[in-house]
Amino acid sequence: MLLASQAMTAGSIAANFNTARPTVSKHLAILTECELLGQQQNGREIYYHLNPNKMKEIADFIEPFRKLWDDRFNKLEDIMKAYKPKK
């Protein structure tokens, strides 16, 4: 949420939480590894920013709806491929 409006350093992110700095760093490392966050070096500081494309992928709520229809249509296709007309 903090990063939604601006890129921030690990220190300034940690200042918003009642958590030890190493714990915050560990969380940032995991989020960066998952590509949810991106890093940018600016002088001596590393700034973290949200990766909107990755966030969108996760927030893509249409996918389960698509999957539901895809499964149904796959079934339809399988049934009709095996279909033998009654004589």
Next chain:
Amino acid sequence: MELKTKIHAEDGKQELTITREFELPLELLFKAYEDADIVAQWMGTNVVKLENKKYGSWQFDTTDDKGNIVFSASGVYHEFVPNKKITRTFEMGNASFDVQLEFLEFEALAEDKSKLTMQIVYRSGALRDQMLKLPFKQGLNMAHNRLEAVVKQLNP
């Protein structure tokens, strides 16, 4: 890999379009919508009524092992043109969602290839989004469980 089933839902609109290409001749694709026994198989439901004609009606009931109805839907056909077009209404039973209007168009792409384009019009954009989110909500619960399992591995 290209997705076989595609959903097009523009922001703020009260409709969506589902398209799907099948490795089936057009006639077989349409048959899957016409024959009650086949509809029952791929939709996983009981077909109570399927009157394939203008102003005919249709009704599906899905039951659990004990025979209780867990899902029902029904509607009326406004157009039923074999191998070409179905226009129908769709309404879920025992739900507070308004009826929706569906336009299904069937076309042949090749001898053994066909395409279905399904346009669904909802009463409002908000209702469309609500319907889109129904399977999403179920999926989200599963994703949360998976996330929980992954995080537990990170912190032994």
